[in-house]
Amino acid sequence: MAPSPAIDDYLKTIYHHTEWQDAPITPSQLAAELGLAPSSVTEMVRKLAAMDLVSHRPYGPIALTDAGGERAAAITRRHRLIETWLVREFGYAWDEVHNEAEILEHAISDRLLEGIDARLGRPRFDPHGDAIPDAAGRVERVPYVRLRExxxxxxGRVVRVSDRDPSLLRLLDDGGITVGADVVVRDAQTLELAGRAVALPAHADEAVFLSR
Structure with a gap:
């Protein structure tokens, strides 16, 4: 199938929605995630269904088909490998890589992507703790609990921090709350790190995931 950044962005957003929870995405949620008008999303979803990339009934949730899942995993792999590459090889901070990867994921060749993967040692997770699908679309999941729960x-160990809010990433980084940090939960707004209390910024309890 011919490359299409618009199609890939839709599929990637649907894929991401169910990575850390089970409820399928609705058209209104998809529109909000993409920042588009509901009417535009409805039309594109019809096209994706006609291409057998998603399954959708009117007013119902949207799910990826097998073909859509394969394509979504492939573009997600590109995005997360590029983010990891930018952090490890170019010194980017974890809050700086998303927009760069959004551009580069549509531009680099499969050969270069394979070279990046090999150079990085076939990483399984990106800088935010999200799983990087392998070339066959397989991912490794780890048991987790969201901080608010x-x-x-x-x-536990910090296994993932949502990259939705770059300013939150910067504040957490300033406090030493990064992927791999061993912490103790005092409450939903306070973690203990290396014997010291770290007060968390607002909404961190929704963004931080710990090993179960």
Missing amino acids: ADPGHR
């Missing part, structure tokens, strides 16, 4: 006293 963790009990006080829970000990």
Whole structure:
């Protein structure tokens, strides 16, 4: 199928929606995620369904077909490998890579992508802790609990931080709350890191995921 950044952005957004929770995405949620008018999303979803990339009934949720899932995993792989490459090889901070990867994921060749993957040592996770699909679309998941659902006293490792809000990423980084950090939950707004209390910014309890 011919490359199409617009199609890939739709499929990637649908794919991401169910990575960390099970509820399928609705047309209104998809429109909000993409920042588009609902009427525009409705028309594109019809086209994607006609291409057998999604399944959708009027007023119902949207799900990827097998073909749509394969394509979504492929573009997600590109995006996350590029983010990892920019952080490791070019010194980008984790809050700076998303927009760059959005551009580059549509521009680089398969050969260059394979070279990046090999040079990085076939990483399984990107800088935010999101799984990088392998060349066959397979991903490795880890058991997790979202911070807002963790009990006080829970000990765990930060396995993922949502990259939705770059300013939140910067604030968490300033406090040492990064992927791989070992923490103890004091409450939904406070973590203990290396014996010190770290007060978290607003909405961090929704963005931080800990090992179960």
